[in-house]
Amino acid sequence: xxxxxxxxxxxxxxxxxxxxxxxxxxxxxxxxxxxxxxxxxxxxxxxxxxxxxxxxxxxxxxxxxxxxxxxxxxxxxxxxxxxxxxxxxxxxxxxxxxxxxxxxxxxxxxxxxxxxxxxxxxxxxxxxxxxxxxxxxxxxxxxxxxxxxxxxxxxxxxxxxxxxxxxxxxxxxxxxxxxxxxxxxxxxxxxxxxxxxxxxxxxxxxxxxxxxxxxxxxxxxxxxxxxxxxxxxxxxxxxxxxxxxxxxxxxxxxxxxxxxxxxxxxxxxxxxxxxxxxxxxxxxxxxxxxxxxxxxxxxxxxxxxxxxxxxxxxxxxxxxxxxxxxxxxxxxxxxxxxxxxxxxxxxxxxxxxxxxxxxxxxxxxxxxxxxx
Numbered sequence: 237x238x239x240x241x242x243x244x245x246x247x248x249x250x251x252x253x254x255x256x257x258x259x260x261x262x263x264x265x266x267x268x269x270x271x272x273x274x275x276x277x278x279x280x281x282x283x284x285x286x287x288x289x290x291x292x293x294x295x296x297x298x299x300x301x302x303x304x305x306x307x308x309x310x311x312x313x314x315x316x317x318x319x320x321x322x323x324x325x326x327x328x329x330x331x332x333x334x335x336x337x338x339x340x341x342x343x344x345x346x347x348x349x350x351x352x353x354x355x356x357x358x359x360x361x362x363x364x365x366x367x368x369x370x371x372x373x374x375x376x377x378x379x380x381x382x383x384x385x386x387x388x389x390x391x392x393x394x395x396x397x398x399x400x401x402x403x404x405x406x407x408x409x410x411x412x413x414x415x416x417x418x419x420x421x422x423x424x425x426x427x428x429x430x431x432x433x434x435x436x437x438x439x440x441x442x443x444x445x446x447x448x449x450x451x452x453x454x455x456x457x458x459x460x461x462x463x464x465x466x467x468x469x470x471x472x473x474x475x476x477x478x479x480x481x482x483x484x485x486x487x488x489x490x491x492x493x494x495x496x497x498x499x500x501x502x503x504x505x506x507x508x509x510x511x512x513x514x515x516x517x518x519x520x521x522x523x524x525x526x527x528x529x530x531x532x533x534x535x536x537x538x539x540x541x542x543x544x545x546x547x548x549x550x551x552x553x554x555x556x557x558x559x560x561x562x563x564x565x566x567x568x569x570x571x572x573x574x575x576x577x578x579x580x581x582x583x584x585x586x587x588x589x590x591x592x593x594x595x596x597x598x599x600x601x602x603x604x605x606x607x608x
Contacts, residue, residue: 400462
């Protein structure tokens with residue numbers, strides 16, 4: 237009887253999102269283990285993610301499934317006790333400071349450069365592309381890097397800081413195309429080694445360093461896809477550090493994923509398997525953190541471009557899986573597929589956003605038009 241209760245509850249909830257159990261549409265789910273319903277309803281996102289990794293259910297179009305879940309806000313209709321545990325844990329511990337700050341680098345970004353080489357395309361840029369005029373992923377990533385440099389009004393000889401430099405592609409681009417002298421910092425040892433080799437011969441210095449330890453001054457600062465790892469307890473600390481490092485008449489560009497409302501925790505499955513200690517900021521949280529430190533010059537939203545970027549990453553990953561399978565295994569494939577396609581669904585439903593925010597220290601002089 238109890239098992240029927242869990243299944244009936246799941247059917248009722250899924251009907252709000254136009255999803256059927258064992259239906260024949262691409263976004264319907266195929267259930268292979270009837271224990272699935274209790275696992276999901278009692279464990280929340282951990283339950284749905286781990287049961288997918290374990291092969292308890294499948295879905296032909298996982299991105300469409302999650303698009304419907306998030307569009308109907310089905311993820312908000314129930315909150316198992318385990319979700320409240322994660323909320324309390326986030327409030328008690330500052331997981332983004334000190335040695336904990338390096339955990340995401342060790343678990344996620346150090347997983348293997350071979351994986352990211354296949355997934356990300358020509359440039360190892362692990363952030364949203366700019367698809368305004370682009371037709372391919374490589375074009376979209378180069379357009380994004382150029383857009384950032386133009387917004388910052390980069391000029392030859394400027395000293396530039398890249399907070400969270402990844403594999404060094406943005407630093408390399410700014411040095412090659414705009415003549416900038418770049419310092420890049422990352423908390424991933426694998427990324428740092430790769431970036432140092434990539435930028436060899438250019439005026440680029442790559443460091444394995446936490447942003448909080450920076451002490452120099454820079455003409456320009458940018459941060460691409462790193463603020464999601466700062467944590468709500470540290471947003472103000474982050475903005476103070478950036479301001480300390482930015483010279484008079486300097487510009488700072490923040491490129492970040494965000495959410496529509498303030499949160500104090502991340503999704504538990506994402507926290508456990510993909511991005512430990514991560515968190516999506518809201519507009520209010522960002523503005524409060526920056527208040528009194530910067531002048532807001534521009535807020536550019538192109539979150540729908542992340543859907544297309546994620547689908548391109550998944551297609552690259554999926555098409556090249558035969559070259560990765562021996563090293564990573566089938567459970568990793570299901571985990572990574574779940575991660576990329578559920579993320580695409582979240583951006584498609586506009587539950588997640590992507591922003592480029594431009595700040596100045598003293599106000600941009602003259603009638604400068606922000607590039608798009």
